[in-house]
Structures are given as C-alpha cells and as structure tokens.
Amino acid sequence: MRWVLPRMLGGGYTRPLAAGPYLLRAPRFPSPHAPWDLSPAHLHLNLLPAARGSGLGRRLLEAHLHALEAAGVPGVQLSTTRENTAALILYRKCGFEEVAARLTPLWTPWMGRPVEHLALAHRL
Known part of the structure; x- marks a missing residue:
C-alpha cells in the first residue's frame, strides 16, 4: 500500500x-x-x-505454485465466480479443487444478479 497511493497520485495508473x-x-x-x-x-x-488464451495464465500460475512449494507453503487458495468458466478450467487442470461456495450479491452491479462465489484450494 505504501507505493500504491504515490503511484496513483503521480498518474501511474x-x-x-x-x-x-x-x-x-x-x-x-x-x-x-x-x-x-x-x-x-x-x-x-x-x-x-x-x-487470455495465450498460455500466459497457466505459466504464471505454475510459476507461482512452484515458488510456494519451494518455500514450504502447504497449500494455496483462490476465489472466483462460477461464471468464470475459462479460469475454472485452468485452475482445475492445475490441481485446484472447489472447497466452498456461497451465493453472494457482491457481483450484482456487474452481473445483474447474485452469483455463486467459489473458493478453490490446491495442496502443495
């Protein structure tokens, strides 16, 4: 956070x-x-x-997982919506499993309705 505000005020975003x-x-x-x-x-x-669709997401995800595993982290989690099918396909191919779900109005302004928010986890 200490570098976000100066960058924002300086026109960096x-x-x-x-x-x-x-x-x-x-x-x-x-x-x-x-x-x-x-x-x-x-x-x-x-x-x-x-x-998207270039393989970059998979390479970034795999690099992140390898770095966490090398650091001795036992597992990693992420969240997305059920509607994010492309991301879900990638996450599942890389070993993530759905561990929790909740219908939420969080996304209503963008989706026009409540959607199912998912938590996925991967043991390293």
Whole structure:
C-alpha cells in the first residue's frame, strides 16, 4: 500500500478508481475461503483480455505454485465466480479443487444478479 497511493497520485495508473466499487462492496460480502491452516497462501491472477488464451495464465500460475512449494507453503487458495468458466478450467487442470461456495450479491452491479462465489484450494 505504501507505493500504491504515490503511484496513483503521480498518474501511474490509467484508471485508478476502477476497482473502487468492488473494494467498497467486498467487505460487506466476504468470499468463501479454504481452511487457512491448509491453504495459507492466497492467489490473485488477472490477465488483460488480449493475453487470455495465450498460455500466459497457466505459466504464471505454475510459476507461482512452484515458488510456494519451494518455500514450504502447504497449500494455496483462490476465489472466483462460477461464471468464470475459462479460469475454472485452468485452475482445475492445475490441481485446484472447489472447497466452498456461497451465493453472494457482491457481483450484482456487474452481473445483474447474485452469483455463486467459489473458493478453490490446491495442496502443495
């Protein structure tokens, strides 16, 4: 956080407030989680639309998993929605399993309805 604000004020982000609505809603509608003792690491992977389908997501995910495993981390978790089918296919191919789900209104402003928010975990 110590470098985000100076970068934002200095014009380092093209759309600095784009995540604002999500960040304001997320604490009101927490996502489901895997047990923290089994999966203490949390992964967030986001690619620009132009990079999707290129294999970059898989390479980033595998590099992250290898680094966590080398560091002795027992497992990693992430969350997404049931509608994010491309990501779910990738995560499952890389060994992630669904461990929790919750219908949430978090995504209503963007999806037009409540959606199922999933937690997936991968033991390393």
